[in-house]
Amino acid sequence: MESFFSFLEKRVDDCSSLLCIGLDPHVADLEQPTAASALKFSLNIIKQTAPYAAAYKPNAAFFEQFGSRGWSVLKQVITAIQEESQRLGSLIPVILDAKRGDIASTAEAYAKSTFEQLGAHCITLSPYLGKDSIDPFLTNQEKGVFLLCKTSNPGSGDLQDLHLEGGDLLYERVARLARQWNTKNNIGLVVGATQPEALARVRALAPELWFLAPGVGAQGGDLEIALKAGLRRDGKGMLLPISRGISRAANPALAAAELRDQILSIRYQFGR
Amino acid sequence: MESFFSFLEKRVDDCSSLLCIGLDPHVADLEQPTAASALKFSLNIIKQTAPYAAAYKPNAAFFEQFGSRGWSVLKQVITAIQEESQRLGSLIPVILDAKRGDIASTAEAYAKSTFEQLGAHCITLSPYLGKDSIDPFLTNQEKGVFLLCKTSNPGSGDLQDLHLEGGDLLYERVARLARQWNTKNNIGLVVGATQPEALARVRALAPELWFLAPGVGAQGGDLEIALKAGLRRDGKGMLLPISRGISRAANPALAAAELRDQILSIRYQFGR
Numbered sequence: 412m413e414s415f416f417s418f419l420e421k422r423v424d425d426c427s428s429l430l431c432i433g434l435d436p437h438v439a440d441l442e443q444p445t446a447a448s449a450l451k452f453s454l455n456i457i458k459q460t461a462p463y464a465a466a467y468k469p470n471a472a473f474f475e476q477f478g479s480r481g482w483s484v485l486k487q488v489i490t491a492i493q494e495e496s497q498r499l500g501s502l503i504p505v506i507l508d509a510k511r512g513d514i515a516s517t518a519e520a521y522a523k524s525t526f527e528q529l530g531a532h533c534i535t536l537s538p539y540l541g542k543d544s545i546d547p548f549l550t551n552q553e554k555g556v557f558l559l560c561k562t563s564n565p566g567s568g569d570l571q572d573l574h575l576e577g578g579d580l581l582y583e584r585v586a587r588l589a590r591q592w593n594t595k596n597n598i599g600l601v602v603g604a605t606q607p608e609a610l611a612r613v614r615a616l617a618p619e620l621w622f623l624a625p626g627v628g629a630q631g632g633d634l635e636i637a638l639k640a641g642l643r644r645d646g647k648g649m650l651l652p653i654s655r656g657i658s659r660a661a662n663p664a665l666a667a668a669e670l671r672d673q674i675l676s677i678r679y680q681f682g683r
Numbered sequence: 684m685e686s687f688f689s690f691l692e693k694r695v696d697d698c699s700s701l702l703c704i705g706l707d708p709h710v711a712d713l714e715q716p717t718a719a720s721a722l723k724f725s726l727n728i729i730k731q732t733a734p735y736a737a738a739y740k741p742n743a744a745f746f747e748q749f750g751s752r753g754w755s756v757l758k759q760v761i762t763a764i765q766e767e768s769q770r771l772g773s774l775i776p777v778i779l780d781a782k783r784g785d786i787a788s789t790a791e792a793y794a795k796s797t798f799e800q801l802g803a804h805c806i807t808l809s810p811y812l813g814k815d816s817i818d819p820f821l822t823n824q825e826k827g828v829f830l831l832c833k834t835s836n837p838g839s840g841d842l843q844d845l846h847l848e849g850g851d852l853l854y855e856r857v858a859r860l861a862r863q864w865n866t867k868n869n870i871g872l873v874v875g876a877t878q879p880e881a882l883a884r885v886r887a888l889a890p891e892l893w894f895l896a897p898g899v900g901a902q903g904g905d906l907e908i909a910l911k912a913g914l915r916r917d918g919k920g921m922l923l924p925i926s927r928g929i930s931r932a933a934n935p936a937l938a939a940a941e942l943r944d945q946i947l948s949i950r951y952q953f954g955r
Contacts, residue, residue: 437788472785472792478758478800483751510785512809513744514836516709520744528750537784537809539831541838559811564786566813569860573853576846581853588841 414596415533415555416621418504423465423647425501428671429678431623432460433508433654434469434488438476440658446480449473452658453488459664460657461495463671464503466533468623468652471509489530504532506623506650510559512537518547526554533557535601535623538585542592555597560585560613563603563626582609586616599623602641604632604651610641614648622649628656638677646683686868687805687827688893690776695737695919697773700943701950703895704732705780705926706741706760710748712930718752721745724930725760731936732929733767735943736775738805740895740924743781761802776804778895778922782831784809790819798826805829807873807895810857814864827869832857832885835875835898854881858888871895874913876904876923882913886920894921900928910949918955 423429434456436449457467474485489505496503507529511521525534525548533555536545548556561571561582571582579587582602589598599621602613610624622641626632634651641649653670660666695701706728708721729739746757761777768775779801783793797806797820805827808817820828833843833854843854851859854874861870871893874885882896894913898904906923913921925942932938 435789437792470785470789470792472783472789472796475754475796476792476800478796479751479755482747482754486750508785510809510812511744511782512784512831513742513780513782514834514838517707517742517744520709520742520748524744524747524750528748537782537811539809539811539842540782540834540836541841541843543836543838559784562786562812564812564815566786566815569813570811570853570857571813573856574848576848581842581845584845585842 412552414552415504416596416599418502418532418553419466419621420647422501422503426463426465427675428463428465429647429649429651429674430463430667430671431466431468431506431650431652432456432464432657432667433652434467435654435658436473446477446484449477449481450484450487453484454491456658456663457488457491457495460667461499461503463667466504466506466650467492468506468508471507486529493530505530506533506535506557507531508535510535510537512540512544514540514544518544522547526551535559538588542588545592549595549597552595552597555599557599557601557623558585558589560589560600561602561606561609563605563630563632567603583612583616586613590617590620593620601625604637605630607636607640610637614641614643618643620648623652624649625652627651628653634673635677638674639681642678642681642683644683646678646681684824686824687776688868688871690774690804690825691738691893692919694773694775698735698737699947700735700737701919701921701923701946702735702939702943703738703740703778703922703924704728704736704929704939705924706739707926707930708745718749718756721749721753722756722759725756726763728930728935729760729763729767732939733771733775735939738776738778738922739764740778740780743779758801765802777802778805778807778829779803780807782807782809784812784816786812786816790816794819798823807831810860814860817864821867821869824867824869827871829871829873829895830857830861832861832872833874833878833881835877835902835904839875855884855888858885862889862892865892873897876909877902879908879912882909886913886915890915892920895924896921897924899923900925906945907949910946911953914950914953914955916955918950918953
C-alpha cells in the first residue's frame with residue numbers, strides 16, 4: 412500500500428517542482444472582505460499555478476475567519492484542486508495548514524474533518540500533546556502529517572530552542588521523536604526556511620524525512636541557503652511553501668514557473 | 684477596563700460554581716450523525732445546565748467534523764449561551780476549545796474568527812510557537828486564552844515532562860512564561876486534573892493564575908485530589924470542565940447541580 416509521501420514524491424517527479432503553493436486569502440489581498448472573494452482569489456491561483464505545484468497548502472485560519480461560509484469555500488477550494496489533478500493526470504496533494512493538536516476522540520474528530528469531510532491529504536500538527544494526539548491522523552497511511560519542529564517566526568525560540576538535559580534542543584528532540592514515530596512513511600516536519608542552522612541540524616538527525624520549510628520570500632528566508640541546508644541527498648525531501656510571493660505577483664503563473672525553475676537550478680548546482 | 688478573568692470571577696461568584704460545561708457533540712451521543720443533531724444536543728445541555736455553569740467550553744473539533752454546517756451550528760450554540768446569559772442577568776463566558784497556534788497574520792485571523800466571527804470570550808492555545816503566536820489573542824484584555832501547560836492525556840509526557848537544563852520540566856517553564864506574559868490578566872493555563880502532582884507544581888509557580896483542569900470523570904481524575912492540588916488560596920482559580928459526565932447523565936441538570944455542590948463542599952472542607 413502506498414503512503415502519503417510516496418504520493419508526494421510521485422507528484423514532485425511529475426512536475427519537477429518542490430513548490431508548495433500557499434492559499435492564504437488575507438483580507439488585504441481580496442477584492443472584498445468576503446468568503447466569495449476568498450474563493451475567487453484561491454481558484455485564480457490554483458488555475459494559474461497547477462502545473463508547477465508539488466502541493467497546495469490552504470491555511471485554515473483564512474477560511475475560518477469567514478465562519479460557516481469560509482468553511483464551505485475551503486471545501487470548494489480543495490475540490491477544485493482535485494479536479495485540476497484529474498485534468499493533469501497527476502495527483503496534487505493538499506496539505507491543510509491547521510496546526511491542530513488535541514487528544515483521543517477529539518483528535519479523531521479533527522482527522523475526520525480534515526481527511527473525510529474536507530478531502531485533504533495531509534495536515535500540519537503541533538507535537539506538544541505527544542504521540543497519542545498524533546496517532547489518529549496516521550491510521551490511514553495514505554494520509555500524512557507535518558509536525559511542527561522549528562518554526563519560522565521570531566518567537567519560535569521561546570520553547571523550541573530550550574536546552575534539554577542530555578544536550579538536545581527541544582526541536583531536535585521533536586525531530587528524533589518524529590523519526591521514531593514514522594513507521595508508515597507518513598510523518599514529515601515543519602522547519603522554517605528562515606532557520607538554516609536548524610534545517611541542517613534536523614536534516615542530520617532525520618536524513619530521510621520530508622520537511623515543509625516556510626519562510627522564503629515574505630519572511631526573508633534565502634532560497635539557496637535553505638535548500639543547501641535542508642535538501643536530502645536525492646535532491647528531494649523539502650517542500651517550499653510560497654504564498655504572497657505568488658499571489659501578489661503581477662503574473663502568478665510566471666512567478667510560480669520562475670520559482671520552480673530557480674529551485675531546480677539550485678538542485679542541479681548542488682548535484683542533487 | 685475589566686479583563687477576561689475579572690468577568691470569569693464575577694460569574695464564578697454569581698453561580699457559586701467552578702464547573703465548566705463541555706459541549707462535545709460526539710457522533711456516538713447524537714440521535715443522528717448530523718449538524719442538526721449536534722445543535723439539538725448542545726442546546727439541550729445549555730438549557731438544562733446554565734444556572735450551574737461558570738463557563739461553557741464547546742470543542743471546535745466536534746463541530747468542524749460536520750464541515751460548513753457544523754461551523755454554523757457552533758455559532759448558533761455560542762449565540763444561545765449569550766441569550767441564556769442575558770436571561771440570567773449574568774455573563775457566562777464561552778471558552779472555545781480549539782488548541783490553535785500559528786504565527787503573525789495567521790494568528791490574527793484565528794483571533795478574528797474566535798472573538799469576532801464566533802463571539803467566544805476565550806480560546807485554548809498551544810504554546811509551542813512562542814509569545815508572538817499568542818499576542819494577537821491578548822490585544823483586547825476582555826478576551827482571554829488558556830495556554831496548554833500539562834495536559835491530561837497519557838502521551839502528555841512525551842514533550843511536556845522533558846527535563847530542561849537548569850532543572851525545570853518543560854511544562855513548568857511554560858507556566859513561568861505564561862506568568863511573565865500575563866500583563867493584562869487574560870492568560871490562564873490548561874493543567875490536567877489527572878495530574879495532581881503537576882497541578883501542585885504549577886500552582887506553586889503561578890499562585891494567581893486560573894487553571895482549566897480537564898480530566899475529572901471520563902478520564903479518571905479524582906475531584907477532591909485535583910481541587911486540593913490546584914485551588915488558589917481564595918478557593919477559586921480553577922475551572923473544572925465536565926462533558927460526558929453531564930451529557931450522558933439521565934438528568935443533566937441534576938448532574939450539573941450535584942457536581943457544583945460537590946465542588947463547593949470540597950472548597951468549604953479545605954477552608955477556601
